Amino acid sequence: MENIMTTTSKRNFYLMLSPPDGQEIAMSSGFYPSSEDVYEEEQKDILRSWSILTATGVVESLSDAADWMADIMVNDNMLPTEEDIEEDPMVHLTFDYSDEESEQFMQVQSVSYSELVKMHHQIKESTYNTVLGCLVSSVSKLLDEELITLVGVEQLFGDLDG
Numbered sequence: 001m002e003n004i005m006t007t008t009s010k011r012n013f014y015l016m017l018s019p020p021d022g023q024e025i026a027m028s029s030g031f032y033p034s035s036e037d038v039y040e041e042e043q044k045d046i047l048r049s050w051s052i053l054t055a056t057g058v059v060e061s062l063s064d065a066a067d068w069m070a071d072i073m074v075n076d077n078m079l080p081t082e083e084d085i086e087e088d089p090m091v092h093l094t095f096d097y098s099d100e101e102s103e104q105f106m107q108v109q110s111v112s113y114s115e116l117v118k119m120h121h122q123i124k125e126s127t128y129n130t131v132l133g134c135l136v137s138s139v140s141k142l143l144d145e146e147l148i149t150l151v152g153v154e155q156l157f158g159d160l161d162g
Contacts, residue, residue, distance in 0.1 A: 009141060016140045017133035019046050049140045056150050058139060059132075066132035073131075074124040079117065091116045 011031050015022035023042070027033055034042055053059045080091060090110045111119070142148045 009144075012144070013137045013141055015042055015046055016049060016137035018129070019043075019050055022046060049143075050136065052150070052153060053136060053139060056153060058150070059136060062135040062139065063132055066128050066135060069131045070124050070128040073127050074120065076120075079120055080113065085113045089113060 010029075011026050014026040014029055014031070017025050023034065023039065033039070050059070053062075085091075089112065091113055093109050093111060093116075139148070143150065
């Protein structure tokens with residue numbers, strides 16, 4: 001029984017990571033796709049949870065935390081300085097492959113500085129979305145397990161069970 005609860009909890013966590021992409025995330029993590037009826041109910045639950053957490057200000061606080069974490073993980077100081085770019089407008093990236101089957105362990109690729117900045121922003125945005133999804137999923141899991149409660153939700157949404 002405990003294993004089923006863990007599996008259900010894990011699936012729900014994946015679903016909550018992103019309202020539009022949660023089903024795909026769960027399937028890519030090895031879960032079977034939902035039937036049409038179950039899918040519809042899961043989507044309603046996900047949107048309801050995100051709505052409650054947004055209306056109560058929880059998502060805004062978690063968004064700040066995700067933004068701060070993305071700044072740490074994908075810091076703008078990682079980009080070359082303007083002096084570095086003046087010397088050579090192309091940025092040379094080295095990719096380290098840990099694939100033992102590959103004969104080539106490292107690959108160097110050159111990209112323009114503007115392309116590097118674009119990649120940097122995409123990685124930072126992806127990091128933000130991942131961290132925010134994890135935080136919201138975690139709070140939702142704690143709410144589902146009744147380890148935390150939100151005060152004043154009834155005033156915002158009325159009776160949620162009726």
